[in-house]
Amino acid sequence: xxxxxxxxxxxxxxxxxxxxxxxxxxxxxxxxxxxxxxxxxxxxxxxxxxxxxxxxxxxxxxxxxxxxxxxxxxxxxxxxxxxxxxxxxxxxxxxxxxxxxxxxxxxxxxxxxxxxxxxxxxxxxxxxxxxxxxxxxxxxxxxxxxxxxxxxxxxxxxxxxxxxxxxxxxxxxxxxxxxxxxxxxxxxxxxxxxxxxxxxxxxxxxxxxxxxxxxxxxxxxxxxxxxxxxxxxxxxxxxxxxxxxxxxxxxxxxxxxxxxxxxxxxxxxxxxxxxxxxxxxxxxxxxxxxxxxxxxxxxxxxxxxxxxxxxxxxxxxxxxxxxxxxxxxxxxxxxxxxxxxxxxxxxxxxxxxxxxxxxxxxxxxxxxxxx
Numbered sequence: 003x004x005x006x007x008x009x010x011x012x013x014x015x016x017x018x019x020x021x022x023x024x025x026x027x028x029x030x031x032x033x034x035x036x037x038x039x040x041x042x043x044x045x046x047x048x049x050x051x052x053x054x055x056x057x058x059x060x061x062x063x064x065x066x067x068x069x070x071x072x073x074x075x076x077x078x079x080x081x082x083x084x085x086x087x088x089x090x091x092x093x094x095x096x097x098x099x100x101x102x103x104x105x106x107x108x109x110x111x112x113x114x115x116x117x118x119x120x121x122x123x124x125x126x127x128x129x130x131x132x133x134x135x136x137x138x139x140x141x142x143x144x145x146x147x148x149x150x151x152x153x154x155x156x157x158x159x160x161x162x163x164x165x166x167x168x169x170x171x172x173x174x175x176x177x178x179x180x181x182x183x184x185x186x187x188x189x190x191x192x193x194x195x196x197x198x199x200x201x202x203x204x205x206x207x208x209x210x211x212x213x214x215x216x217x218x219x220x221x222x223x224x225x226x227x228x229x230x231x232x233x234x235x236x237x238x239x240x241x242x243x244x245x246x247x248x249x250x251x252x253x254x255x256x257x258x259x260x261x262x263x264x265x266x267x268x269x270x271x272x273x274x275x276x277x278x279x280x281x282x283x284x285x286x287x288x289x290x291x292x293x294x295x296x297x298x299x300x301x302x303x304x305x306x307x308x309x310x311x312x313x314x315x316x317x318x319x320x321x322x323x324x325x326x327x328x329x330x331x332x333x334x335x336x337x338x339x340x341x342x343x344x345x346x347x348x349x350x351x352x353x354x355x356x357x358x359x360x361x362x363x364x365x366x367x368x369x370x371x372x373x
Contacts, residue, residue, distance in 0.1 A: 006060065006088050006093070007057060008055040008056055008057055008059065008060070008088075009055065009056065009057070009058070009059025009060045009061075009087060009088040009095070010053055010054070010055045010059065010088075010093060010094045010095065011026055011053065011054050011055075011059060011065065011085075011094075011095050011096075011097060012048075012051070012052050012053045012094050012095070012096045012097070013026065013048050013052045013053075013067055013096075013097050013099055014052055014096060014097070014098055014099070015098070015099060015100075015101055016098065016100055016101070018098075019052075020048070020050075020051050020052025020053070021048060021052045021069065021070060021099060021101075022048055022049060022050045022051070022052055022070065023047055023048060023070035023071065023072065023143075024047070024048045024052065024067060024068060024069060024070050024099065025045060025046075025047055025048075025067065025068040025070075025071075025075070025076075026045065026046050026047070026048060026054050026065060026066075026067050026097075027043040027044070027045045027065065027066040027067075028043055028044045028045075028056075028058055028059060028063055028064075028065060028085070029043045029063050029064045029065075029066065030061070030063045030064075031063065031064065032064050032082070033064060033066055033082060034082055043066070044056070044058050053094075059085075059087070059088065059095075060087055060088045061087050062084075062085055062086050062087035063085050063087070064082060064083065064084055064085055065081075065082070065083050065084075065085045065095075065097060066080070066081070066082045067079075067080075067081045067082075067083070067097050067099055068080055069099060069101045071131065071140050071141060071142060071143055072106075072131075072143065072158060072159070072160060072161075073101060073104075073106075073161070074101075074102070074104050074131065074133045074136070074140060074161045075131065075140030075141070076138065076140060077131075077133045077136040077138040077139065077140050077161075078101050078102040078103075078104055078133065078136070078161070079099045079100060079101040079102060081097065081099055081100070083097055104133050104134075104135070104136075104161045104162065105161070105162050105184075106159040106160055106161050106162065106183075107159065107160065107162055107183045107184040107185075108156065108157065108158070108159050108160075109156075109157045109160070109165070109181065109183055109184075109185065109187070110154060110155060110156035110157065110187050111126075111154070111155060111181070111187050111188055111189065111190050112149075112152070112153045112154045112155075112187065112188075112189045112190065113126065113149050113153045113155070113169060113171065113189075113190050113191075113192060114153055114189050114190070114191050114192075115174070115191070115192060115193075115194075116191065116192075116193045116194065116273075118191075119153075120149070120151070120152050120153025120154075121149060121153050121171050121174065121192065122149055122150065122151045122152075122153060123148060123149060123171065123172070124148070124149040124153065124155075124169060124170065124171035124174075124192070125146045125147070125148055125149075125169070125170045125171065126146065126147045126148075126149070126155050126157075126167055126168070126169050126190075127142060127143075127144075127145065127146050127147070127167065127168045128142030128143060128145075128157065128160065128165060128166070128167060129141075129142050129166040129167065129168045129178070130142055130165075130166040131160060131161055131163065131165060131166075132163045132164040132165070132166070133161040133162070133163045134161070134162050134163035134164075135163075136163075142165075142166070149171075160183060161183070162183045162184055163182070163183060164180055164181070164182055164183075165180065165181050165182075165183055166178060166179075166180055167179045167180070167181060167190070168223075169190055169192055171192060173194060173241070174192045174193065174194055174195060174241060175192065175193055175194065175195025175196070175241045175242060175243040175244075176223045176225075176241070176243060177190075177192050177193075177223075177243060178219075178221040178223065193243075193244070193272055193273060194241065194273060195240065195241035195242050195243060195244075195273070196241075196242040196243075196244065196270045196271065196272065196273060196274040196275070196276065197238070197239065197240050197241075197242065197274070197275055197276070198237075198238075198239040198242060198270070198274075198276040198277075198278070199236075199237065199238050199239070199276070199277050200236060200237060200276075200277060200278045200279040200280060201229065201236030201237070201279045201280075202215065202229045202236055202237065202251060202253075202279070202280050202282065203279050203280065203281040203282065204256060204258075204259060204281075204282055205281070205282050205283065205284040205285070205335050207281065209236060210229065210236075210253055210255075210256055210259075210282070211230065211255045211256065212228075212229075212230060212253075212254045212255035212256075213228075213229045213251055213252055213253045213254055213255075214226060214227075214228055214229065214251070214252045214254070215227055215228075215229050215237050215239065215249065215250070215251050215252075215280070216249075216250045216251075216252075217239060217242060217247040217248070217249055217250075217268070217270075218247060218248045218250070219243055219245060219247055220245070220246070223243055225239050225240070225241065225242055225243075226239075227239045229251075236279070242270050242274075243270070244270050244271060244272040244273075244274075245269070245270060246267060246268070246269050246270075247267070247268055247269075247270055248265065248266075248267060249265065249266045249267065249268050249280070250263065250264075250265050250317070251263065251264045251265075251266075251280065251282070253282075258332075258334040258335070259282070259334065259335065261321075261322075262318075262321070263317055263318050263319065264282050264283070265317050265318075266280075282335070283335070284335055285334070285335035285336045285337055285338070285360070286335070286336055286337075286338060286360035286361040287332060287333065287334060287335075287336070287360075287361065287363055288307055288332070288333040288336050288341060288343060288358070288360060288361075288362060288363070288365070289330070289331065289332040289333070289362075289363040289364075289365065290330070290331060290343075290362070290363065290364055290365025290366055290367060291325075291328070291329045291330050291331070291365070291366060291367070292305060292325045292329045292330075292331060292345045292367045292368075292369050293329055293366065293367070293368065293369070294368075294369055294370075295368060295369075295370060299325075299327070299328045299329030299330075300325060300329045300345065300369035300371075301325065301326070301327045301328070301329060302324055302325060302327075303324070303325040303329060303331075303345050303346065303367075303369040303371065304322055304323075304324060304325075304345065304346060305322065305323050305324075305325060305331045305333075305343065305344070305345050305367065306320050306321065306322050306343070306344055306345075307320070307321045307322075307333055307336065307341045307342065307343045308320050308321070308341065308342050309336075309337060309339060309340070309341055310339065310340040310341065310342060310357065311337075311339050311340075314337055314339065318337070321333055321336070325345075336360045337360065338360050338361075339359070339360060340357055340358065340359055340360075341357070341358060341359075341360060342355055342356070342357050343355070343356050343357075343358060343365060343367065344356065344367065345367040345368060345369040345371075346369055346370065346371045354367065354368050354370070
């Protein structure tokens with residue numbers, strides 16, 4: 003008999019009916035163990051017949067199965083079962099999922115602009131579901147619901163509780179809205195949003211040639227724009243949602259700040275029209291010289307620096323510069339605080355890593371790379 007190419011898992015409810023859209027995760031070990039294990043599981047979604055088939059399912063292990071998102075996901079059913087792998091006597095493994103019964107309701111609404119007029123062809127998606135009488139939440143689906151000419155749309159049956167919706171439409175700011183099920187229809191107003199134009203300037207006041215500026219809300223709505231110095235407008239951020247937003251600027255091309263990231267906060271007023279430049283903050287200098295183990299200048303050595311502050315390092319990442327012909331290097335405009343600095347891209351020896359305060363300009367680093 004030829005070897006099978008796939009293993010098959012079928013997910014059904016208590017009545018034996020197939021569950022389409024259930025999530026099936028395969029582990030090579032019991033995921034209920036507290037011991038941390040390497041990589042995460044492989045995950046699939048069941049088809050209309052309640053099945054998934056994949057070559058990974060030929061091997062034995064464990065399955066973790068969640069109910070379909072529209073039914074409440076793992077909030078209403080989360081089963082971990084041993085999996086014996088593919089067997090000639092039973093090529094299809096059936097998993098019965100005891101889905102907790104939660105009342106579901108239909109809901110419909112209407113998207114309108116700031117003037118109260120309906121917005122046609124707006125898109126509405128279910129971001130997250132918070133079923134009542136549970137202490138968890140479940141992601142929504144990737145499906146979008148489009149409004150008609152009267153701005154109206156309808157959602158399929160969803161578990162009673164709070165529903166987080168995302169609303170998008172051309173010419174309007176993206177928005178996040180919460181509705182409660184069961185409940186009557188309501189209007190979802192969206193605004194044209196704010197606009198911000200300007201240039202990104204380096205600490206000396208010169209326009210930055212190439213960068214990317216991104217504004218993000220607390221709901222993870224993002225608006226981005228490239229920023230260039232060769233046009234009348236460096237960046238143009240349109241349809242900005244109001245409120246406090248995080249500003250992230252990634253500089254790609256600059257004589258002293260290449261591949262650097264800067265983060266700040268800004269408050270946007272509804273429908274604001276802002277024209278203002280952003281000047282990157284001046285910082286301190288980290289500088290010194292890289293030498294070989296014999297004491298000679300390590301020309302062209304790579305020097306890396308990482309902030310010891312976790313938040314700073316999480317968005318700034320590792321900074322890198324190349325030493326000049328005399329082994330000298332300079333990091334311009336680094337944030338105040340302590341930094342770990344070392345030569346060579348490969349993992350250096352612990353004794354070659356120096357922890358210093360920003361503003362130190364007489365560092366002496368050792369490069370053990372062959373030259």
